[in-house]
Amino acid sequence: MDEPHILVGKEKQPPKSLPQQNILMLTALALVFILSFIIGFTYKSRQLLKTISQSNPNLPTPASINLTPTPDLVANWKTYTNTKIGYTLKYPKAEDITSCQIKKDYEVDEFSDTVKIIPETCLAHRFIIFHQSNPEKLDPFEYFMQGNYKCEQLTDDSYNCKRHFTIKYKGPDLDSEYQVSKIKIGGKDSIYAKVIKAPSDSHDLVIIPVQEDIVINISLNSSQITKQILSTIWFLERDKSTTTEELKIFMDPNNIFSVQYPGNWFIHQLLNQKVSLSPSPIVDCGRCISITLELIQEKIPITHEPFLDYKPEGPTPTWIPAKKYPMNLYNAYFYEGTVHAGEIKIVHIETPDKTGYVELNLIYPKEQKLEAEKFFNQILSTFEFLD
Structure with missing residues (x-):
């Protein structure tokens, strides 16, 4: 009679049931899905922060704010010089303002620390300059933040800023939203705050730091004319030879x-x-x-x-x-x-x-x-x- 055949080594395990195999597969797939979601979300978030300005035409990047003067356009413009602060700029004649129905030259109106450069017959080209004190000597963005704006940084040079305020006796609370970009104006580091969402009487803002403890705050419409005015600003060398003894x-x-x-x-x-x-x-x-x-x-x-x-x-x-x-x-x-x-x-x-x-x-x-x-x-x- 033959001896029984004995297998030496690891004992053979019975096969797993079908439900157990399904649970393991589902768990593995879930882990892969979660990991892929995390990686994809992180990548998309970073891409969104970099490209949000290009993907949304309402949110300009510094490159989209063209502050290069057009020689043919500004060649015959008038020149305004402010000797108190020490800067100069050019502003258009009536014939250069093609969008105005009534042709009338810009008028420069100076009072106290305000300079208005605006044609009374065409308010769409508002350009008002405010000379303001900055005793803390803050940089342009910090000075802007003094206005109680809450800002989220989008890129190294741009921010999305929101401001919430109430006008007493005039209805509900109002929200303002600005796209703030770092730019150079007249050779000085400045910021341009473009209105994204705001009350109807709100305008773009420009903050330019000047020597010592002075800033220039400009309120303007985002028209091509006002941007050309902005592009012609240049700061003068102050005469330091005058002393208090003279x-x-x-x-x-x-x-x-x-x-x-x-x-x-x-x-x-x-x-x-x-x-x-x-x-x-x-x-x-x-x-x-x-x-x-x-x-x-x-x-x-x-x-x-x-x-x-x-x-x-x-x-x-x-x-x-x-x-x-x-x-x-x-x-x-x-x-x-x-x-x-x-x-x-x-x-x-x-x-x-x-x-x-x-x-x-x-x-x-x-x-x-x-x-x-x-x-x-x-x-x-x-x-x-x-x-």
Whole structure:
């Protein structure tokens, strides 16, 4: 009788059931699907961030904002020069504005720190310049962010910014959305904020940093004309040879009085023929020395009572009693006050015919007391009534 055949080695396992095989296959497929989804989503997200500006015509990249002047177009344009801030630009004549029904030249309207370059008959070509103080000396994007915008970075040079605000008594909350791109204007690093979604009266914004603590904020329509104006902006070399020892003469519009002031200071025309003298090109720049001059046709006050309601900033000033001010040939009184942001000094000089007086009003931050008093005394020492 034959011996039974014995297999030596690993015992043969019974085959797995069909349900178990299906579970393993489904699990493997699920893992492959999840891994593929993660990889694909990451890749698509990165591609979207890089190409979102090109894929959506409303979201320009820096390259799509063409700020190269067209020589044939701007050759015969007029030139505007701002000597306070130190820049120049070109703006069109009437015949160059083909989209306007009524042909009329652009008009340059300057008031305080605002320059309007806009044809009144064609508001579609709005171009308004605001000269503004930037005491923290922020870069253009940080300065833009001070306006409470919430921004998402799309690429190294572009952002999508949203702002939510409410206009009181005028309906619901409003949302603004801007595509912000870094560009160069006049050789300076700047930003261009293009309106994507905003109320009907909103416009594109341009922020250009200027020397020291000044920025130029431009509100404009996104027309080809306004972009061409923007492309012609160029900054001038400031004349640093003028010193505070070189004096210029200011004569009031009524030819009543004159004073001399430092040659590198700025004159700001205010309302009612009032003027401001300041080392800053910005009116009411905040923490700057400012001396205003005004002719007032009424009886000169000899107490501080007229100033009890005077609130240049913050709470009512604490006034030091008025006292006679020594001035050769003229009758004058001195008033002094303090506020949380600085100090105030006022001198009233009675006119020779005693029908009114000239007010010289000095406001300055406390840390600039010595410098401010030096200039104030210097200007007062040159004051004279004209014959």
